[in-house]
Amino acid sequence: MDTKAWPDTAVKLRRPGEFEPHAKTWMAWPHRQDLYGDRLPAMQQAYADVARAIADFEHVSMVAHPDHADGARAHLGQGIDVVALPIDDCWIRDSGPTFLKRSDGGLAGVSWRFNAWGRKHEPFDADDALAGNVLAHEGAEILRSFLFCEGGSLACDGEGTLIATETSLLHPNRNPGLSKAWVEQELLRMLGLKKVVWLPGDPLDLETDGHVDGMCCFVKPGVVMFEYNPDPADLHGRILADNLAALNSQTDARGRRFEVIPIPEAYDVEATSEVFARSYINFALTNGGVVMPTFGRPSGEEAKAAVARAFPERRIVTVDVGAVVPAGGAIHCITQEQPL
Secondary structure, eight states: EEEESSSSSSSEEEETTTOOOEEEEEEEOOOOHHHHHGGGHHHHHHHHHHHHHHHTTTTTEEEEOOOGHHHHHHHHOOOEEEEOOOOOOOOHHHHHHHHHHTTTEEEEEEEEEEOOHHHHHOOHHHHHHHHHHHHHTOOOEEEEEEEEEGGGGOOOOOOSEEEEEEHHHTTTTTTTTTHHHHHHHHHHHHHSSEEEEOOOOTOOOOOTTSSSSTTEEEEEETTEEEESSOOOOHHHHHHHHHHHHHHTTBBBBBSSEEEEEEEEOOSSSSOTTTTTTOSSOOOEETEEEEEEEOOSSSHHHHHHHHHHHHOOOOOOEEEETTTTTTGOOOOOOOOOOOOO
């Protein structure tokens, strides 16, 4: 295992698309009573439900704080691997590594800097170290970046294109003093990319500052799912429309215009917190499946039908994550895929 600040120019690195085959999915067990209070048992149940749903398709490794690893094992039961590592919180999409494939067949990953979405929660030092610890556990090459960045900020097509939002990556609570050009260059360098497609993002998102995984994802190269709200008076719906317009004005790394498959957001679900994640697109792709949120509302059937159209070869499983979304994220936010 190597630790480097610069990728080895002799070996090419590629960030695979999430739709490509996985070796496993990583998750992190929630344990913070001080953050989640009475909701913690329900959150743990939802995490267990998501883990079991994914385990029907591929291996799952659950990181748990060493003091809570035995409790996680007892709750999860057989079939879920529990890895005891220091953690502060349970959003491994953002605190975990961004995995890469080496051209020689090996595994690598980026350890970004992590400051809990602009120091919104403390402590975060264990989560800042989590990516490197996971990569070390897997014996993977570790590439360390100076950039404060979360995995939810990144949507890659596996062919050199990244879609990212300005409100998160360029927010002064992440990377003060860094220009857009500097941030873009670091993303290209660390992920082996050819082009960054910038979207304006979501200034109303008080938790992640507008992560891209709350509005769009790649289905395959050149094809993107994008959320919408059918109410023309809805402010968040107008923000989504502005981001879609920005996407439609650009091309990917190979010069293609994006084909867009629309999916509704959970427009008929009442938000119970300021950071409530009303997103169906915040799902996890697995080997042969899609594990997506459900809220028990009519919009969910519309969303499931849209996902079925986008991924006709995959089995769709829905999981109730009503105990998770008031904290600001859904299924994509609590998972991180490791490529095969």
